[in-house]
Amino acid sequence: MARFLIRNAVKMLLLLLAVSLVVFALVSVSPIDPVQANVGQAAYLGMSEEKRAQLSEYWGVETPFWERYVSWLTSAVQGDLGTSLRFNAPVSEVIATRALNSLALMAVAWVISGALGFVLGVAAGANRGRLLDRIVKGYCFLLASVPTFWLGLVFLIVFSVQLGWFPFGFSVPIGVSADDVTLTDTLRHLILPALTLSVVGVANIALHTREKTIDVLESDYVRFARARGLTLWEALRAHGLRNIALPAITLQFASVSEILGGSVLVEQVFSYPGLGQAAVVAGLGGDAALLAGIAVLSAAIVFFGNLVANVLYGVVDPRIRKGAVL
Incomplete structure (x- = not known):
C-alpha cells in the first residue's frame, strides 16, 4: 500500500x-x-x-x-x-469562491447520470430486442449526438421561458444579497444545469452496461442458475450484478473528465458562476495564472476519480486481488 x-x-x-x-x-x-x-x-x-x-x-x-x-x-x-x-x-481566492458551485453541479450530475445509466443499461440488456431495449438505445444514440450547449438552450426555452418552472440562470436570485439567499433558492438555480449535464452523461454508461449485461446473461453460470429454477432477475441479481458493476465503475469515474468538460459549456449557457465560466474568461483574457490553477485542479479531480475506481475494484469483486488491481 x-x-x-x-x-x-x-x-x-x-x-x-x-x-x-x-x-x-x-x-x-x-x-x-x-x-x-x-x-x-x-x-x-x-x-x-x-x-x-x-x-x-x-x-x-x-x-x-x-x-x-x-x-x-x-x-x-x-x-x-x-x-x-x-x-x-x-487565484486561490477566485477558485475558492467558484469551486463550491461547480463541485455541487458536477456531483449532482455525476451521481444522477451514473445511477440512471446503470439502471437503464441493465434493463435494456435484460430485455434485449424488446420495446424497452429499443427505447433505451434510441434515447442513448440521440443524446450521444446532441451538443451539450444546444440541449441547455432547449431546456432554458422549455422549462424557464415557456413553463416558468426554473430561473433563467445564475446560482442565486438577481438582486438578493448573499445573506438572504436560502437553500431553496440555490437548489432551484442548480436543478436545470445539473439536469442538462445528467441527461447527456447517461448515454455512454447505459450503452456499455447494456452490452456487459448481455454478455453476463449469456454466460454459463447464469444459464446454470436459470436451469436451477431462478428467474432472470433473480439470477442476474445473485450472480451477475458484480460483474456488470466493474465496467460501470470504470466508466462512472472516467466520466468525471466528461462532466468537467460539459460543465464549462453548461455554465456558459446558464451564466452559472463556476470554475468553467472562470476558465473561459481566463482563456479569452490571457490570464495564464488563473487558467493554470483551474486546469491543475481539474486534472487533480480526474486523477483522483480514476484512483478511486482502481481501489473499488477489490471492494466490488473480492476475487480480484488488491495488489493486482492497485
Missing part, C-alpha cells in the same frame, strides 16, 4: 506539472492580446503608447515564456498560485 500511494503521488505530481506547462505554452502562443482583450477595442485604440507599454508590462506580454512559467511554478510550490489579472484577486 505504501508503494502504491507513493507511485500514484509521483504520477499525480508529474501530471499536474505537465498540465500547467501545457497551459502556459498555449497561452503564450495564443493570438489574443490580453491587454486589448481586457480593456476593450475602443479603449485600446485611444490609449497612448506609454499607457499600452505600462499595461503590457503589468500583464507580462513581453516577459519570456519560461521566465513567466518558472516564476509561477516557484510560487505555486510555496502555495501561492499567483494573482488573477482578470479578476484582480489571488
